[in-house]
Amino acid sequence: MAKRKTNNLVLVTGGAGFVGSHLVDGLIASGYRVRVLDNLRRPTHTGGLPAWFNKKAQFVRGDVDKKSDWEKALKDVSYIFHLAGYMDYRMDFSEYVRANAESAALLYEVIVEKRLPVKKVIVASSQAVYGEGKYVCRVHGLQYAKPRDEKRLKKQDWAVYCACGKKMAGPIAQKEDDELMPTNPYAITKRALEELALMLGREYSIPTVVLRYAIVHGSRQTFRNFYSGALRAYAVQALAGERIEMHEDGHQIRDFVHIDDAVAAHMVVLKSSKANYEIFNVGSGRRDTVMDLAKTVAKAVGVRHNPLLKGVFRVRTTRHSLMDVSKLKRLGWRPKKKLEDNVRDYVAFIKGYPEAIRYLRQSYRDMAAKSLVQ
Template sequence: MKKQILITGGAGFIGSHTADALTKKGYRIRILDNLLSAVHNNTWPEYVRGRGYELIKGDVRKKKDWVRALRGVSYVYHFAAYQDQRPDFSVFFTTNTVSTALLYEIIVEKKLPIKKVILASSQFVYGDGMYRCAHTGETFFPELRSVHALQKKSWEILCSHKAPAMPIPFREDQRVTPTNSYGLSKHALEEAALRLGKTYGIPTVLMRYSIVQGPRQSPRNLYSGALRIFCVQALTGKPITVYEDGKQKRDFVNIEDVVAANIVVLNNPKADFKVFNVGGGRGILVLDFAKLVKKITDSASPIIVSGFRRTDTRHAISNISKLEKLHWKPRFGPEKSIRDYIDWLRTFKTKKSFHIPKTFF
């Protein structure tokens, strides 16, 4: 009998790709998703329909929906989440953190034979992370940059000598300093899952994804980030808008590498009760990424560098050596993510709403 896997948020980007890969490995897939309107417009996306998946429309904030979805399940991927930088702070905690507590509560209460729980956390838990002063070599954890500094276009994190400090790639064992409700709720989720998992003997793995890129990132979803925004801007002939001076570094990871990571930790007991960074392994300037999108789309759009977002971090790069020890490494760069995303956009049903010219499709 094939083992049953529950994927919450499985109608989404990472969950659906993970479902496809697990099916190929012989698992049965059940998806619990509330089809959040910001992502899906309340309908099951075509890429999960007709694939033999059991689809349950339900909410991870509701115990009864979890109970129904957990029946007969061996493994759980908990991916459903509230994302973005929004002011409804409490929704991050109810969706991301309370849902995690509910999951463990039901496993313990009903003595469910769950073999492993794998949860989506985020690079966002690090906030700005740790920096090194170029003068003394000392390390420090900076505060979020002030609005005043950002208005003055003082983008870099400064050390006590008022000189730009050097970012140190995030390591799983460093202190975390989330800068927004999303990061805070993910960190709380990690703590809850690890503590409850250890106490009740439920193998648990936390995945701190960097910025994941590839097809099925909902063009409706503002959280989908630079790939979605730049591609849609480039394809519609609108200016490609880059914040700050474009020299902030980001760590982009391709969805196929993320799926491979999700599978590596499933059957390897060495992953149990551990936290892993899942990133692309190198930092890329956001401006260079915008230029790459422009080149690949052959767009005439100008790149405009201006503006900033209050809670953006300056640089965000994860050290991935811990997961590499489990024989995983990223294989694909942003070029593939951009090309695959554009190919997928061509097939996207509601393309009209993005005013992408007909000639493109």
């Protein structure tokens, strides 16, 4: 990234976390002054600032669901990346509302009340807003699928069905203006975040951009959460000498985007006025399966690819999820990294945390106790 001198101060909420800390590095490397607002939430954090936190960034410890913390953090800021959010699989439903939706309302409330000269707000949403996704029924054509029936899943029937009872063909990559079918508190509150930000942005002429991330991969990604992404689980198991445990039949398609490509997407929408008041998918543009991911992990760790398929599934998980990234490409962005890059970088990172296997086993026990994996 070319460095340019600028006096613009950029606020990154959640800037001590995975995506945020890489974004902070990218902004500083490009010549921006950066301030971070983060509450260093457990279990992602274990006390103080993580070792990778960029020393050139200012740090404000605070909550995005507290107006006074926004007021402190927003002083003299030109651009805001609002990344702090709540995304575990726990039952504290009101926390999703506070961290993901109320936070956005407070951000615009402070900007409007104090007439802050903010040039742009960019908020982090998720592919989760699409829900089960788009498929084709031979009889009824294009369909937005409903969540899969648990009775069928218990019989290890992983397919997506039309309401008419026929198996559907697909999936089709999601586009930004597709219908949204969020099916859990996380996704519902991310949808609320998107709508609030765009509506208030338009109403008060505060250029606003929504980024819908696919599954982002890279170093610094927490391994302490209850909810475990596939890369964390597979890498940690392979490094511990265990067989990789896979859900369903391993043919689930996912969109895994490398953190460097994700950070590049933020930089593109920051600089482009064409991005204002728009939503962009941030994905890899590939169709990898979780089996491809497991094979790549086994290769990177140097173990035989011999996954364990127990026929279990995680409740409320989509069969497939993939996004069309052509809209972002029209702004000149291109994803450059391969699945091998994602895995190599994560494995190199997680090797430094041998305790990750303990956290993973605990999360599996917790998920089973709450019947989230069946």
